[in-house]
Amino acid sequence: MTTGTTVPIAPVTSPHSARVVWADVAKGGCLILVVLWHVVVKHYLRIDWRVGLPVPGAWGLLGEQLLPLRMPLFFTISGIFAANAVHRPWRLVRRSRVSRLFYLYATWLLIHTAVLALAPGFPTDRATDLEGLLAQLTVTPSNLWYLYALALYFVLAKVLRRVHPAVLIAAAGVLSAIAAAGLLDTPGNRGGVYQNLVFFLAGLHLRPYVQRWAGTASRRRLVWTLALYAVALGAVAAGAGRWLGVGLLVSLAAVAFGVTAAAQVADRPRIGGALAALGRRTLPVYVIHMPVLALLHRLLAGPVADLAGPGRALLVVGYPVLLTAAVLALSLALHRGLLAARASWLFDLPAPHRR
Numbered sequence: 007m008t009t010g011t012t013v014p015i016a017p018v019t020s021p022h023s024a025r026v027v028w029a030d031v032a033k034g035g036c037l038i039l040v041v042l043w044h045v046v047v048k049h050y051l052r053i054d055w056r057v058g059l060p061v062p063g064a065w066g067l068l069g070e071q072l073l074p075l076r077m078p079l080f081f082t083i084s085g086i087f088a089a090n091a092v093h094r095p096w097r098l099v100r101r102s103r104v105s106r107l108f109y110l111y112a113t114w115l116l117i118h119t120a121v122l123a124l125a126p127g128f129p130t131d132r133a134t135d136l137e138g139l140l141a142q143l144t145v146t147p148s149n150l151w152y153l154y155a156l157a158l159y160f161v162l163a164k165v166l167r168r169v170h171p172a173v174l175i176a177a178a179g180v181l182s183a184i185a186a187a188g189l190l191d192t193p194g195n196r197g198g199v200y201q202n203l204v205f206f207l208a209g210l211h212l213r214p215y216v217q218r219w220a221g222t223a224s225r226r227r228l229v230w231t232l233a234l235y236a237v238a239l240g241a242v243a244a245g246a247g248r249w250l251g252v253g254l255l256v257s258l259a260a261v262a263f264g265v266t267a268a269a270q271v272a273d274r275p276r277i278g279g280a281l282a283a284l285g286r287r288t289l290p291v292y293v294i295h296m297p298v299l300a301l302l303h304r305l306l307a308g309p310v311a312d313l314a315g316p317g318r319a320l321l322v323v324g325y326p327v328l329l330t331a332a333v334l335a336l337s338l339a340l341h342r343g344l345l346a347a348r349a350s351w352l353f354d355l356p357a358p359h360r361r
Contacts, residue, residue: 026217026272027272027278027282028265028268028271028272029083029086029087029285030281030283030285031269031272031278031281031282031285032080032264032285033080033285034282034283034284034285035264035268035281035285036075036076036077036079036083037285037291037292038284038330038334039072039075040076040077041291041295041330041333041334043076044296044299045299045333046065046066047066048128048129049299049329050062051066052129053311054311055322056311062322074239074256074257074259074260075235075260075261075264077152077198077205078201078202078257078258079205080152081155081202081206082206082208082261082265083209085205085206085209085210085211085213086213086217087209088103088160088210089209089210091103092167092210101355104160104161107153107154107156108153108154109355110293110353110354111147111150111153111154112143114150114153114293115139115142115148117297118296119132119139122296124300124301124304125303127304127307128299128300128303130296131148131194132148145196146195146196147194147195147199148194148195149296151194151198151199155199155202159206163206163207163210171211171212175204178207179204179254182200182201183250183251183254184200184250185197185200187249187250187251187253189250201253201254204254205257219262220265220266220268220269221269223265227266228266228270231259231262231263231266232263232267234262235256235259235262235263238256238260239256287338287341289353290340290341291334291341294337294341295333298333298337302329302333310325
């Protein structure tokens, strides 16, 4: 990893640490997009809206266009935040970085498995027997795969830290391209693990360059990176999506746009501050939102589908936004409630095992 002086990133830094606002803004934005995607594909599109307008299809199409952005940008930021830790001794990071992530993954996998059993009609990956649970714990990660991947990526980066970064990033890029082209068997969420290692390593080893890109962001760059992203999406729509390397290039264009957009939004205190605050709370929302959505799906899918024509027609347009906001709010509220109930062990290693 480059060890030179860090480039200034944004005019305002987080009061919580040396973290910069744009990176937390990016995480907050990605989290909203993740929840919105799950709301759309796992709930909204499962409702028979019976409207004459192609609104549900438009929401699905929008979500698909954002697929190359959400997790690649998320992992790029995660790599940036892990850049210092990867050079610390194992005894200092084994618990704080690796054990903690695997512990959280295993703990919340059990919780998800139990809660999702209460919503059998909710369309998502779940373990229905011991064999399936063991597979999700080991080789075929569940909907919580971000935690699984982040722990795995950190171990790989730590073990291979003496390998030249260019070699690591190139090898991870090849793996990502092959997986995106559908040339590997990717059951469950394994495809996401294969495809996003390159972005974590890029954030880790190219941190000064990403910071400089964010620090020099402008409206002009925002426009042309958005145009580049749109052209790349157009190529995919034209049938190039399965060509080797195209998926990776689309995600690279998306990350370039995402970093630029986050830096621009960070300059706006109201919206930037709100997104940054959410970005510093991604863990509880990430682990809680799926069970919340599953229970809401069981509660709301029937009544919403049975609404009278005018009410249903009005709701179909903004429903994903409303439900996404509700899921985010409920997840944050549950997090506060669990902490108040002294269940902090659900979000961190139990105190005796912390560093």
